[in-house]
Structure formats: C-alpha cells, structure tokens
Amino acid sequence: MYRNFAFKIIRSFKKxxxxxxxxxxxxxxxxxxxxxxxxxxxxxxxxxxxxxxKTQIILSNTYHLFSYPGxxxxxxxxxxxxxxxxxxxxxxxxxxxxxxxxxxxxxADEIKGKRSGTSTLVKIDESGALFKSYWDGSLQLLTPEKxxxxxxxxxxxxxVAFDECTPYHSDKNYTEQSMERSHRWEKRSLKEFIRExxxxxxxxxxxxxxxxxxxxxxxxEFVSENQFFATAIGGTLGSSKEQMYEVVExxxxxxxxxxxxxxxxxxxxxDIFNGVExxxxxxxxxxPTRIARHGGALVKSQYRDSKSREHINLKRSQYASDxxxxxxxxxxxxxLHFSRAYLHYLLKANELLALSxxxxxxxxxMNKLMEEIRAAIYNKNLNDLRxxxx
Amino acid sequence: MYRNFAFKIIRSFKKxxxxxxxxxxxxxxxxxxxxxxxxxxxxxxxxxxxxxxKTQIILSNTYHLFSYPGxxxxxxxxxxxxxxxxxxxxxxxxxxxxxxxxxxxxxADEIKGKRSGTSTLVKIDESGALFKSYWDGSLQLLTPEKxxxxxxxxxxxxxVAFDECTPYHSDKNYTEQSMERSHRWEKRSLKEFIRExxxxxxxxxxxxxxxxxxxxxxxxEFVSENQFFATAIGGTLGSSKEQMYEVVExxxxxxxxxxxxxxxxxxxxxDIFNGVExxxxxxxxxxPTRIARHGGALVKSQYRDSKSREHINLKRSQYASDxxxxxxxxxxxxxLHFSRAYLHYLLKANELLALSxxxxxxxxxMNKLMEEIRAAIYNKNLNDLRxxxx
Numbered sequence: 117m118y119r120n121f122a123f124k125i126i127r128s129f130k131k132x133x134x135x136x137x138x139x140x141x142x143x144x145x146x147x148x149x150x151x152x153x154x155x156x157x158x159x160x161x162x163x164x165x166x167x168x169x170k171t172q173i174i175l176s177n178t179y180h181l182f183s184y185p186g187x188x189x190x191x192x193x194x195x196x197x198x199x200x201x202x203x204x205x206x207x208x209x210x211x212x213x214x215x216x217x218x219x220x221x222x223x224a225d226e227i228k229g230k231r232s233g234t235s236t237l238v239k240i241d242e243s244g245a246l247f248k249s250y251w252d253g254s255l256q257l258l259t260p261e262k263x264x265x266x267x268x269x270x271x272x273x274x275x276v277a278f279d280e281c282t283p284y285h286s287d288k289n290y291t292e293q294s295m296e297r298s299h300r301w302e303k304r305s306l307k308e309f310i311r312e313x314x315x316x317x318x319x320x321x322x323x324x325x326x327x328x329x330x331x332x333x334x335x336x337e338f339v340s341e342n343q344f345f346a347t348a349i350g351g352t353l354g355s356s357k358e359q360m361y362e363v364v365e366x367x368x369x370x371x372x373x374x375x376x377x378x379x380x381x382x383x384x385x386x387d388i389f390n391g392v393e394x395x396x397x398x399x400x401x402x403x404p405t406r407i408a409r410h411g412g413a414l415v416k417s418q419y420r421d422s423k424s425r426e427h428i429n430l431k432r433s434q435y436a437s438d439x440x441x442x443x444x445x446x447x448x449x450x451x452l453h454f455s456r457a458y459l460h461y462l463l464k465a466n467e468l469l470a471l472s473x474x475x476x477x478x479x480x481x482m483n484k485l486m487e488e489i490r491a492a493i494y495n496k497n498l499n500d501l502r503x504x505x506x
Numbered sequence: 507m508y509r510n511f512a513f514k515i516i517r518s519f520k521k522x523x524x525x526x527x528x529x530x531x532x533x534x535x536x537x538x539x540x541x542x543x544x545x546x547x548x549x550x551x552x553x554x555x556x557x558x559x560k561t562q563i564i565l566s567n568t569y570h571l572f573s574y575p576g577x578x579x580x581x582x583x584x585x586x587x588x589x590x591x592x593x594x595x596x597x598x599x600x601x602x603x604x605x606x607x608x609x610x611x612x613x614a615d616e617i618k619g620k621r622s623g624t625s626t627l628v629k630i631d632e633s634g635a636l637f638k639s640y641w642d643g644s645l646q647l648l649t650p651e652k653x654x655x656x657x658x659x660x661x662x663x664x665x666v667a668f669d670e671c672t673p674y675h676s677d678k679n680y681t682e683q684s685m686e687r688s689h690r691w692e693k694r695s696l697k698e699f700i701r702e703x704x705x706x707x708x709x710x711x712x713x714x715x716x717x718x719x720x721x722x723x724x725x726x727e728f729v730s731e732n733q734f735f736a737t738a739i740g741g742t743l744g745s746s747k748e749q750m751y752e753v754v755e756x757x758x759x760x761x762x763x764x765x766x767x768x769x770x771x772x773x774x775x776x777d778i779f780n781g782v783e784x785x786x787x788x789x790x791x792x793x794p795t796r797i798a799r800h801g802g803a804l805v806k807s808q809y810r811d812s813k814s815r816e817h818i819n820l821k822r823s824q825y826a827s828d829x830x831x832x833x834x835x836x837x838x839x840x841x842l843h844f845s846r847a848y849l850h851y852l853l854k855a856n857e858l859l860a861l862s863x864x865x866x867x868x869x870x871x872m873n874k875l876m877e878e879i880r881a882a883i884y885n886k887n888l889n890d891l892r893x894x895x896x
Contacts, residue, residue, distance in 0.1 A: 155855050155857060156848075156851070156855075157852060157855075157857045157858075157859045158859075159857065159858050159859065160550070160858035160859055160862065161859065162839060162840075162843070162859065162862070162863065162866075163843050164839050164843070184854075184855065185826075185851050185854070185855075189826075192827070193829060193845070193847055193848070194829070199845070199847075199848050199851075200848065201842075201843030201844050201848070436575075436579075437582070439583060439584070449552060449554050450552075452591075453552070453553050453554070453591030454591050455583070455589070457583055457589070458546075458583070458589050458590065458591070461546070461575050461589075462547055464574075464575070465545050465546075465547075465574065465575075467545060467547045467549065468547075468549050468550035468858065468861065468862070469547045469548075469549065469550055469551065469552065471858065472550065472552070472858070472862065473552065476552075
C-alpha cells in the first residue's frame, strides 16, 4: 500500500529515534522540521535558498490552496512539486485545522494577502465542514473525500486525513463526540485514499482526544489499528507547556512505534527537545518564518539578550549599533554577510530584504538544530545539547 | 589623484567602447549596467543573488541615506561595502537628483516605506539646497561640500559631484543660470573631494545644459577641463526618445573620451543600445528592479506578447496557464525553477517571493544584455544583436 515509502529507525536513545523517512522525492533524516509554505511558497524564500539552508521538507496548506488557486489548477500545472520548483519532499495538511481554527478566530492573522473578508466556519455536520472562503467569500464544503481529492491533486508526498481540530475550551463530552466523528472522517479519508492510490502519496492518521488521557488512548489505538502510513498528533495540547508534554506523552502511549510520528504545529526549541525525547520524528510550525517577518531572529542561548526567550527582536534599538551577525557561528548567507545593525536598519527602513534574510537565518537555524539533535541521538548525549540551544 | 582607479578601452567599434573600469573593489567590464540599491539594499535581493546574476556594480542614493540612517552612522559601521555585505564596486549619487525631482514631485513614488510626509524642496540658493527630509520632516541643507562629505562617509568607490537637476520645463535662461551654478557647485565638490582625498574614491563631474546644444557643449567642456575621474550626463534629456539621443549626442561631442562616461537614469533596452552606440560606458536606472515589483519581467523580442514593449506583465490573466519560464534560454534561478504561471499566481496571492524572483530575472537579463553587448563590440556586430533584444 505504501510501497514507495518507508520509515527506518537507525538508532534509538531512550524514547528518541534517529530515522530515515523515504519518499518518492527523496529521504528525510529524522527528527526533522517541516517549514510552512502555506500558499505554495515559503514567504520570500526561493527553492534554492531552501536547499542552501539544508531544508529537507516543506508543507503547504490545503485550506489555502483549495480556496485559491484551486487544486485542479495546480494539478494542471503538474502538481505542487513542479509548480513551486521544489522537487523534494512535501506534505500537505487536510485543511481541517485552518477551517476550525478560523472558525474560532485564533489563527486569522495567518492569512496574509487576503482579498475580501475572512473565513468563517458556517456549519459542521457528519458530512464535513461548510465554510466561507477567505479568498472570495464563496461557500465551500470540505469533506474527508474532498480533502483527499484536493491533496491528490496537489500531489505532495505526505498527506493527512481530514479531522476536526477540537478547541481547548470544549468540554469532555464535545471533545469525545468530535473525536468519534474525526475517527469516522479519518476512515472515510483512508477509504478515499485507497480508492485511487497510485503509490505516489502516503497518508497520515491524526490522534485527537484533547487533554483527556482515556480519549487520547482510544484515538491512538484507532489510528494504530488503521492502515495509515504515519501518525500525526493533533487537536489541543492544553493550555501550558507542562500540559502539552503530558498530552503528547499520553497520545504516544498507544501508538504504533514503527510508524513516523508527527507533532502538528509545534516549533519552539524547548518543545522540540521535549518532543524528540518523547519519540516525535517530525515537527512543523509557522513560527520560525513568521517571527522573521516581524524582526525575530532565532538564537542559541548564549546570544540572547535580557528580553529574549528563544529569539532576539532585531527591531530593538540596541541592535542599531551591533556589528555582529545574528550568530557568529552560523553558516547561513545572512550571518555570513549581514550584521545585526544592518538587519535592524533594513527593518526600520521597511526594506524587503530584511524579511527574507532573517527567514533564511531562522530556517538554517532550525535545520542546524535538527542536525545536531540527530547527531546527539546517535551519540546518546541529547541532554548536553539542550543547554546550548534552550 | 585617482591612483587606485583606471579606465582602459580594450576595443572600439565606431563610437562604442569595450572597456575596463578599475576600482579598489574590483573591475567593471563596460558597457555595464548599475543597479539601484536606493536605501543600501537592492529591494529584496541579497548580495549572493547579485553575484549569481553576475552583477558588477550597484548604487545607493545619497539623498535617502543622508535622511536616514545618516552617513556618520554608516561610516561607523565601516561604510556601505561592509554595512551591506556587497564588497564589490559601488557608486553613490550626489543627492541632487532626488531633492530637485522631489521638488517637482515627479519621482515621489520612488520613496517607498516613508514614515511621515514627503520631501519638499524649500529653497535653492548659491550655498546649496534646503529641503524637508522624507524621513522625519526635518529641515536639511545639502551643499556641494556636504554631499562630498556624506559620500566620503558612505565610502562608495565612485561618487558624483553635486549639481542641480534642471527640469525639462525650465526655459533656456533658467537652464543656463542653473548650469552655471551647477558648474560652481561641481568645482566646490571637486575642491572638497581633493581636500581629503585618500584615493579610495573617484569623482564624477556632471554635464548639464538641458536640451540646448550650446549649453551642453559648454558644460561638456567644463567637465572635461576639470580633474574629474569620469563624466556623467545629467539633467533633462528632452521629452521624447529622439530628443534624448540628440541631447546625449550633443553632450558627448566635447567630452574627454579617455574618461568613463555614465548616462544617468537610463535603462530601457533600446536606449542602452543607442547609448552604447554613442559611446556611453555605464547606465543606471531603477526600471529593471522597479517593474519587477509590479509584475513586469524583461524579455527579449521573441518572448513578448502583443501588449508588451520591453517587458511582459505577469499579472495578466493569459499567464495563469503559461507553464513556460519567463525566458526559456535564461540561466537565472527564476527561469530555472519557476513558470510564468507560478509567478502569476504568486503575484495574485501577494506572495513576497514573486517580487524577488522577478527582480532576479530582470537583473540577470540586464547583465546578460550587457555581456552580449560587450561581445558584440568586440566582434563588431552590435547591430545584429539589436534585433534580438529590442
């Protein structure tokens, strides 16, 4: 069923795994970070720059491409790989996350460059989700079958079953009902996937269940029992870092460990260390590229200032006279050529180059982090690495 | 006086010259095109991308950098080369063009990302030009001495004497008075240049005189008689293409042919062929990078559509299903990876990547044009080349 795909665990250290995820467009060394190219483009970054920063895989969002320019259009262009010039591994999500998040208004700021109105979730029922397009306000229905069809048209290597992303504030009863419906939707996704499987794509199941141990357990069992290639941990992960680790841990308990495991939407440095230690293989998050557009540059602990957590804000006036690169030991083109002072100036002067330059650094930073995590799993000294990066 | 600079003419064909302009930051093969990095950055393009597109030289505008962040600041950062990471030849203009153009409101759209108000020319007198900063509305005085001091702080290889850019609608009497004052300003620029010449910079004189043959002749004689390293042809070039060529030709008549000759602000393909045929060595214009930000991609004649002159507008709906690159024979990263359809989509979706990708193509296009022009001067077949590019 997944004959052109494989996941090989090379070495383990406690629960952490060093692996290789094989796809028709190349291998991904795991643990790996997946960068967001929401609308078929990592904002301001070319495929060449992605390669130079050692990026292994990017994702695009089904929700956005479904609304505009439409998946049939991208299919006519030869699919996402050909269309974007990124001929390496890609993932698309199911579209569910955006529909449901936008329904609650929490990720509306994600949608840049919108033309008219914002998305609204109109109705959820057993068939799927009815919503208004962020692009033109038209009514659109996304069902499990439609999501798979759209993702088939887009042609990414890794695709994701359609689910409802249950918000944190839902009560346990709703979370359970929603999870059960997500399971039915995932089964329908799988059925639709199998119906026209041409072996060019592999399907992820998603674990739901909110913050409830018994639900997460049931959902993990559901996913493991079905013929998904891999597993993604979705839904709310709680309201605090501590709860996030607890929820991820409970979701992991019943999972099929021979499959790759993806943690949806998580990209903080500490979170990645914690995730890797719980056995997560891949992560994605808009964070590294999004903060870049606001002047945020990711730095290892020794390069932070008193106000920074995991990144420094280059808009701060203290950087106006800082002639050092973002990180002196970084090998990205930005750190090789530009000082913090120049980037500060470019941000103040509203120069486009600031945005792509800081993004190049942040992408390289994340890839370097994952490279070192992989080496540390191999060398069984993951904990030593944490102090440098966190 | 210009011991670290030289201009060597390798070969001539009629009035066209194949040359090498030597600067402390490297040699420029001429005829060459100088790209606008107005505010110490070619919008959205990294130094690495400039090198990949075979860019030889860029310019920054004294006017903008004088207003913000200030030339002392850039001097503290080690000068423009170090600040921008572009360690190759650079030019700065005198600041005059922007002050006087903005006084007439004609290039106000150049000033992107402005914070408050627009520039206003408050007063011109013998001392210099008083204007309101586009950045913060403060009153600023630019004199010949100040312009040279600012350009010394900025540290470009090639710098330009301060002049008044006389508008086309001025009568002959004003044009003559303005030219005479520009000559006095240029002498003061030269004196200030010599006073602290450390041999790291070379000074251009500017030919003024509007569209009047006798004035252009006198101005050309003035520049040739003074110890400028090179000559720039400035001021109005008339109201039509025909008049432009006539004015350039008259300005060229009395010039010292052993010096490099720059034509200010001209960057159309036909104009460049005509300029080269009149003996122009270098050109600059914001056109290739500015049209890119509006979806305009430069193409050779065979790749144009019915509506295009020297570029195609990728926003036009006909490109939505055009799977060809901008130019199939172009070696830029954009043409190697992206179709016209993808660029059309990126423009429609307001994705940043569109702007930098089309700019990369246009920059490579202009450099390739100049490469082929140089080869054609060498091979004495410049006219054959014109049909391919115009």
